[in-house]
Amino acid sequence: MTALLKTQGLSMAFGPVQVLCDIDLDVRPGEVHAIIGENGAGKSTLMRLLSGHIRPTAGTLEFDGRPATFAGPADAEAAGIVLVHQEILLAEALSVAENLFLGREITRQGLVDDGAMNRIAAAKLKEIGCHASPKALVKQLSLADRQLVQIARALLVPHRLVIFDEPTAVLTGDEVTTLFGIIRQLQQQGIAIAYISHRLSEVEELADRITVLRDGQMIGTYEASSLTQADMARLMVGRDLSTLYPPRIETAAAGVPILEVEHATVPGFVADVSFSLQPGEILGFAGMIGAGRTELFEGLLGLRPGRAEALRLNGKALRLHHPSEAIAAGIAYLTEDRKGKGLLLRQRLAPNLTLTALSWLVPGWFLDGKREKAALKTAIEAFDIRVRNPDALAGQLSGGNQQKLLLAKVLMSDPALVIIDEPTRGIDIGNKSQIYGFIQQLVRQGKGCIVISSEMQELIGLCSRILVMRGGRISGELCGEAMTEANVAMLATGVAAEAIDEPATQRPRQTAQRHGMQGRAMQAG
Amino acid sequence: MAMTTTSGAERLRPTISLTTAGPFLALAVLVAIGFLMNPDFLSASNVLNVVTRSSFTAIIAVGATFVISTGGLDLSVGSMAAFVTGIMILFMNMLAGDLGTGAIVAGMGAVLIAGALCGLLNGTIVTLGKIEPFIVTLGTMGIFRALITYMADGGTIPIDRSLRDAYRPVYFGDVAGIPIPILVSLAVAIIASIVLYKTKFGRRCAAVGANEDVARYSGISVRTIRTTAFVIQGLCVGIAAICYVPRLGAATPTTGMLWELQVITAVVIGGTPLRGGSGRIWGTVCGAIILETIGNLMVLSDVVSEYLVAAVQGVIIIIAMLIQRLSK
Numbered sequence: 066m067t068a069l070l071k072t073q074g075l076s077m078a079f080g081p082v083q084v085l086c087d088i089d090l091d092v093r094p095g096e097v098h099a100i101i102g103e104n105g106a107g108k109s110t111l112m113r114l115l116s117g118h119i120r121p122t123a124g125t126l127e128f129d130g131r132p133a134t135f136a137g138p139a140d141a142e143a144a145g146i147v148l149v150h151q152e153i154l155l156a157e158a159l160s161v162a163e164n165l166f167l168g169r170e171i172t173r174q175g176l177v178d179d180g181a182m183n184r185i186a187a188a189k190l191k192e193i194g195c196h197a198s199p200k201a202l203v204k205q206l207s208l209a210d211r212q213l214v215q216i217a218r219a220l221l222v223p224h225r226l227v228i229f230d231e232p233t234a235v236l237t238g239d240e241v242t243t244l245f246g247i248i249r250q251l252q253q254q255g256i257a258i259a260y261i262s263h264r265l266s267e268v269e270e271l272a273d274r275i276t277v278l279r280d281g282q283m284i285g286t287y288e289a290s291s292l293t294q295a296d297m298a299r300l301m302v303g304r305d306l307s308t309l310y311p312p313r314i315e316t317a318a319a320g321v322p323i324l325e326v327e328h329a330t331v332p333g334f335v336a337d338v339s340f341s342l343q344p345g346e347i348l349g350f351a352g353m354i355g356a357g358r359t360e361l362f363e364g365l366l367g368l369r370p371g372r373a374e375a376l377r378l379n380g381k382a383l384r385l386h387h388p389s390e391a392i393a394a395g396i397a398y399l400t401e402d403r404k405g406k407g408l409l410l411r412q413r414l415a416p417n418l419t420l421t422a423l424s425w426l427v428p429g430w431f432l433d434g435k436r437e438k439a440a441l442k443t444a445i446e447a448f449d450i451r452v453r454n455p456d457a458l459a460g461q462l463s464g465g466n467q468q469k470l471l472l473a474k475v476l477m478s479d480p481a482l483v484i485i486d487e488p489t490r491g492i493d494i495g496n497k498s499q500i501y502g503f504i505q506q507l508v509r510q511g512k513g514c515i516v517i518s519s520e521m522q523e524l525i526g527l528c529s530r531i532l533v534m535r536g537g538r539i540s541g542e543l544c545g546e547a548m549t550e551a552n553v554a555m556l557a558t559g560v561a562a563e564a565i566d567e568p569a570t571q572r573p574r575q576t577a578q579r580h581g582m583q584g585r586a587m588q589a590g
Numbered sequence: 591m592a593m594t595t596t597s598g599a600e601r602l603r604p605t606i607s608l609t610t611a612g613p614f615l616a617l618a619v620l621v622a623i624g625f626l627m628n629p630d631f632l633s634a635s636n637v638l639n640v641v642t643r644s645s646f647t648a649i650i651a652v653g654a655t656f657v658i659s660t661g662g663l664d665l666s667v668g669s670m671a672a673f674v675t676g677i678m679i680l681f682m683n684m685l686a687g688d689l690g691t692g693a694i695v696a697g698m699g700a701v702l703i704a705g706a707l708c709g710l711l712n713g714t715i716v717t718l719g720k721i722e723p724f725i726v727t728l729g730t731m732g733i734f735r736a737l738i739t740y741m742a743d744g745g746t747i748p749i750d751r752s753l754r755d756a757y758r759p760v761y762f763g764d765v766a767g768i769p770i771p772i773l774v775s776l777a778v779a780i781i782a783s784i785v786l787y788k789t790k791f792g793r794r795c796a797a798v799g800a801n802e803d804v805a806r807y808s809g810i811s812v813r814t815i816r817t818t819a820f821v822i823q824g825l826c827v828g829i830a831a832i833c834y835v836p837r838l839g840a841a842t843p844t845t846g847m848l849w850e851l852q853v854i855t856a857v858v859i860g861g862t863p864l865r866g867g868s869g870r871i872w873g874t875v876c877g878a879i880i881l882e883t884i885g886n887l888m889v890l891s892d893v894v895s896e897y898l899v900a901a902v903q904g905v906i907i908i909i910a911m912l913i914q915r916l917s918k
Contacts, residue, residue, distance in 0.1 A: 368807065389809035398807070406803040411867060412796070420797055421808040423790045430789045474808075 067130070069094045069257045070115065070146070070226055075124035077110055082463075084110050088124070088283045090276055092226060095255045097248060099268040099289070102278035103301050103494055108261045109151065111278065112228050115259070116148035117141030129225070145225035149232055151261075153211045155203045155218075162186035162199035165218045189217045194243045208355060209240040216247065227251060228259040233267060234354060245271060263301075263520075265294040266550070279303050280493060298522075302494060309498050310526035311505045320344050321380045323513030324482055331357065331364030331371035335537045342482070342513050347504065349528030350517040351553045357537040358517045359401055362484050366391040366398050378482060392421060397480035399471060401487040401517070403464070407471045410460030414452065414470060415441045417459045422477035444473035449499060465496030472503060482513035489523060501527055521550045533557050612913055613860050613876040616906075620883050627891045636886070638769055644882035645771035646830045650849065651856040651874045652775075652782045653826030656819040657723070658857055659786070659869030661799040664712060664823050665727040668849035669734035674704040675831045676738045676747050676841040683750040691756040702828040708734065709824020713817030731850070739843040748840040761836035771833045775875070778829060783871040785822075795819060799866025855903060856881055859910040880906070 068091035077085040085107045092098045102108050113119045115126070117135030126133050128144055135141040138148070155164045162183045171178045171185075186199035195213035197206050203214065212232065219227065229248070233241050248258055248271060262268055268275060268289070275292060277284040277300040284300050292300075302309060324342040329335060335357040342348045350358045364371020367385040376383045378394060385391045391398070400406040408417050415437045419426050426440065427433040441455060448469040452462060459467060468489070475483065488504065489497040504527065508514050518524050524531050530544040533556035541556040543549075624631035650667050657664045682697035689696060708730070715726045741747060749757065763770050786792035797805045798815045806812050838845065858864055859880060860873030881903055888896045 387809075387811065388806060389811060392809040400807050402803075405801070406807045409797060409800045409804050409867075411800060416793060416797070420793070420804075420810070423793065427790075430791065432788055432790060432793060478809075 068092060068127075069129060070259075071127040072115075073125050073127070075111075075114060075121050075126065077107075077114060077119065078122045083281060085114070085121075085281045086283075088278075090283070090286070092257045092259055094225070094257050095252055096273040097252055097258045097260050097271050099260045099262065099272035099275045100278065101261075101263060101265070101268055101275060101297060101301055103263065106278040106301070107281040108278055109230060110281075112148060112230050112259070112261060115141070115226075116146055116228055118148075142222055145223060146228065147219040147222060147224045147226070148228045149216050149219045149230060151230040151232075151234065153208070153215060155211055155215060157204035158202065160200050160202055161190070161197050161206070161214050164203055164214060165189070165199075165221055167218075169222075185221075186217070189221060190214070193217055193220065193247045209236050212236060212240075213243075216244075220251075224256060226257040226259065228261070230261045231263070232260075233262065233264060241267070265297050266554075268297065269294055277301055309494070309501070311502050313529065314345055314347075314505065314508060322377075323379055324515070325375065325377040326365060326373050327375040329361060329365055329371065329373035329376075331360045331369065331537075334360035335364060335371065338534075338537075338539055340532055340539065342515060344511065344513070345508060346529035347508055347527055348515045349524035349531040350515065350534060351519075351521060351524050351531050352534035352540075352557050354519065356534040356557065358534050359486055360537075361534070362398060362486070362515075362517070366396060366484075368398070392478050392480070395479075395481035397421075397475040397478060397483045399475045399483065399485045399488070401490060403467055403471055403490070404460075408459045408467055408474075411458055413456055414450075414459055414462075415455070417470060418444055418474050419477060421474055425478060440477070444470070444477075448473045448503065463492075465492035468492050468496065468500065469503075472500065476507075480512065482515070483507055484515045484517070486517040488516055488518065489520070497523075521553045524548070524553070525550065535559055610861060610870070610873070612910070613873045613880065616859070616910070617876055617880050617883065620880060620887065624883065624887050624890070627887070627893075631887070631890055636890075638772070640882050640886045641879060642769045642771050643886075644878045645775040646834055647849070647852050647856055647881060648775045648875045648878035649778050649826050649830040649833070650823075651853045651860075651878050652778050652871055653823035654853045654857050655782070655860070655862055655869040655871055655874045656786065656795060656822045658854075658862055658864060659799045659866055660795045660816050660819045661802065661866030662716065662723040662816055662819060663727065663854070663864075664820065665724065665850045666708070666712060666731040666734055667823065667827055667853055668846035669731045669738070670705065670708045670824065670827050671831055671834070671846035671849060672738040672841060672843070673734040673741075674701050674708065674828055675835060675838075675845055676741045677701065677704045678831060678835065679747045679749050679841050680741070682753055686750040686752050691753065693750075694753055694757050698832050701831050702825060705824040705826070705828025705831070706821050707824065708827070709821040710817065712824070713820030716820065717813040717816050735843070738841060738845070742841065742843055744843065746840040746842045749835060754836075754839065758836050761833055774829065774833055778826065779871055779875050782822075786869050786871055791815070791818070796868050799868070801867075852878075852881060855907050859907055861914070863914070 070090070070092040072088055072090045075085065075088040075090070076083065088111060090111070100108050100111065110119070114121050117138045117140050120134070128146070133144060135144070156167065159167070162179070165186045166182045171181045173181075183199045190197060190199065190213070193213060193216060195210060195217060197210045197214060203211060206214065216232070232244060236244060248260070251258060260268070260271060272289040274286055275289050275297065276286045277297070279301060322341040322343055326341070327339045329338045338361055340348075352358050360369065363369045365373060365376060365385065367387045367390060376385065378396060383394050385394065388398070404410060409420070418441055419437050427436055444450065445452065445455065450462070450466050450469045450473070452466060459470060462470065485504065488500050504514055504516065516524065516528060525548045528548070530542065531548055531553060532539050533541045533543065533553055535557055540559065543552055543556070621632070630636060650671065654664060654667065678697045678701035681700045682693045685693035685696050712727055712730055715721060716723045719726070760770055765773060786795065794805065794810050794815050797808065797810060798812050802812055805815070856877035857874050858877070860875070860877035861870045862868065862874060884902050884906065885896070885899045888894055888899050888902065894902065
């Protein structure tokens with residue numbers, strides 16, 4: 066079959082940084098072509114190239130047998146390439162129909178024709194199985210419905226190639242099934258589909274062919290039937306996954322828990338959550354976006370309104386109303402939003418590094434430039450922050466180096482407990498591996514460590530125990546052999562509990578009971 | 591994704607950027623133009639006159655640099671200056687009988703306290719009420735203005751005759767030939783630059799202004815920092831009032847009218863970004879002098895009518911902003 070879309074030597078560089086190199090991709094009509102790769106592998110850049118959002122720095126693009134250059138997304142849309150964005154890009158205050166037709170309103174004698182737009186919108190929404198009313202405001206819709214509205218908007222124009230960029234990130238089980246139905250329907254109509262995801266089970270289920278990207282390079286295109294999920298993972302990561310994570314630490318004998326939380330509530334996000342962190346363990350928090358993981362800890366640390374009946378750090382009861390109290394008590398929190406809440410991008414490295422710990426670093430009112438410089442030098446060495454000029458601005462560092470700087474920053478106050486939210490979001494594999502090493506080093510030093518992550522592999526590889534949250538509650542606890550992607554996903558989405566993998570039986574009975582699944586999961590599901 | 595390049599870090603950035611040097615270059619150009627148009631412009635008496643007159647704007651604008659660097663804005667400074675001046679004069683007049691000239695010292699204390707309290711009021715409403723500083727200070731601007739009008743009963747609050755001569759040197763006196771208002775504004779600027787550049791508080795001001803969330807997540811009390819910046823602004827208004835009283839001899843409902851615009855203009859043409867995140871004390875002082883120089887130039891020359899002073903200042907602020915934008 067001839068390709069609908071073909072690229073040759075497609076490359077993209079931002080300044081001197083090559084983010085995509087020599088991509089030879091071909092997508093055929095009527096196939097689902099999955100594009101997989103780790104965060105930072107270049108998937109989204111490739112999609113933005115194909116859909117005309119950015120222009121390649123080298124290489125050619127052929128659409129329907131003719132060379133094509135797109136001046137912008139509108140150009141690509143006119144040719145029949147539509148992109149369903151990963152983030153929800155809708156105007157919340159407008160209605161569903163108004164969003165569908167935003168920028169391409171139907172008019173009658175110069176006035177917008179709401180009647181026609183609502184009719185067409187209703188038909189389109191029905192077609193893709195979305196039950197939202199065309200007149201409903203987008204801000205009233207659930208995340209899943211918004212995603213469907215976004216898909217409807219993309220499909221409203223005549224299309225021959227539809228690109229889905231991680232469409233299932235905000236969807237739950239049933240909604241994923243609906244989406245797959247839409248995709249298969251498109252496929253039967255002979256539409257070509259490019260499907261980007263790092264959820265390998267979805268890829269295995271949907272894809273006809275799979276292209277693997279790693280660090281901006283194209284590893285190859287494979288028939289989906291020839292790859293198992295393990296093969297895909299190996300191709301994506303480029304080495305055996307086991308070497309990515311440091312060897313596990315055996316959990317020390319139970320002593321006083323480092324952290325105990327009883328009945329924590331964060332209005333609107335978290336209802337009645339209790340857990341504890343034992344010395345020597347890395348505790349993971351898994352769950353879908355919106356499950357309340359970040360909000361739980363922000364509530365506990367005084368970053369947003371919330372309360373817990375009891376919060377004990379190393380046996381000492383705490384009441385935290387402001388993040389400064391949490392820091393003073395010895396709890397550090399590394400935010401998931403590195404650029405928005407973690408670092409001052411327009412400031413130099415040293416002020417960023419010492420911002421939290423100024424009170425400890427130097428007594429009195431005045432700054433101490435020498436000591437700050439020394440602290441920066443120590444941090445650069447200890448955390449292997451790659452920067453040629455220590456006077457650089459934080460925003461000039463790569464994502465991985467920013468993350469290491471942020472980690473160094475939150476550790477400046479020498480906390481007893483570190484909560485790390487998305488430790489490796491958007492950073493490359495080398496830096497990931499290093500950060501995992503740092504996290505484990507912390508635990509070896511006797512600090513408590515909690516990791517929140519949306520990457521299941523990461524939690525499974527790193528943590529001694531995983532708590533899964535769903536809808537603001539803990540829906541289950543996994544440890545030992547029960548920590549599998551399937552189990553985490555089921556607890557996170559609340560799909561059929563009986564399908565959960567059995568915990569390993571070779572463990573001593575006592576451990577197997579204490580570890581493994583706990584009953585709450587079933588009730589929540 | 592490695593969207594941000596590392597190359598910027600490797601390129602050596604020029605140590606003096608256009609934004610930093612801009613206001614000083616602009617002032618140099620203005621001075622050169624002034625000298626060419628009228629050599630008297632550079633006479634010692636004229637230079638001292640211009641700088642003395644700019645002192646009030648400079649002192650208040652130094653305070654505004656703190657507020658703006660934390661991401662705030664204070665529109666109430668002009669009305670506040672009138673209000674606290676009124677309080678000061680009433681207070682001094684009340685004590686003049688008992689304390690004699692000692693009443694002046696008491697009045698100075700009172701005006702500083704009054705200024706700090708006004709700033710505290712602004713800051714508290716902004717931070718506790720979570721209302722935009724623009725709106726809050728628009729409100730207090732009206733309140734302070736109404737209060738001084740009410741206190742003066744629509745007329746003036748003159749300083750007591752017995753105090754007038756004793757107080758006169760604060761504006762008209764000099765030390766080694768340099769007028770006292772200049773010395774005061776210099777001292778304010780030096781202290782302010784130490785506070786803003788060399789203390790933890792100054793660092794935190796910049797952090798709060800650059801990104802409130804980052805500051806909060808770093809354990810900084812955003813409320814305390816922002817409120818303190820407003821209090822500093824109030825103190826600066828108090829200091830300016832102390833210097834200003836002898837020149838006016840009275841507080842009136844029109845005292846300090848439109849000063850807020852002069853002050854914000856000085857801060858902005860001094861190179862402090864209005865969105866916050868950094869402050870340039872010496873740029874602000876330079877900005878205040880630029881504004882006064884323009885007015886002075888237009889009076890000395892007959893090229894442009896002096897009724898157009900505000901228009902020229904308006905053009906200058908827009909040009910300054912364009913230069914900042916283009917030099918990025």
